[in-house]
Amino acid sequence: MKYQQQAIEKLKEYDVHPSIQRVMILDYLLSCNVHPTVDDIYSALLKDTPTLSRATVYNTVNKLVEVGLVRQLKDIDKKEARYDACLETHGHFKCVKCGKIFDFKVCDKLILDKKLEGFTVNTKTVYFQGVCPECNKVNS
Ligand SMILES: [Zn+2]
């Protein structure tokens, strides 16, 4: 529970009661940077918490999305929603082999086109696809 304290503080900041499940799931999302699905979160936490149910994970994650502590990435994986606790603007790189989604920094002031003037931006998505270094190693 490396990010336990941070998770508790974030929940309080967003006016959400820091229940054990919420802290545990947010802690996990903050610590892993591969953007897990509900099933990934469930199986990772089940080892230490055998009483955990998939429904609890599902409901808890949805609550975190609802209050704005976690982002749901729907566009990247059409089959299953992936979750991200990093709220700053950043790019995503999805490995087509292992399915992991990696974060990278982007400067969102780098739009060099005036065509967006007068538009209101709600979400910013930078999405790359390819093969990650780990999977590249396997091939060579
Ligand atoms: Zn990969």
Ligand SMILES: [Zn+2]
């Ligand atoms: Zn991300």
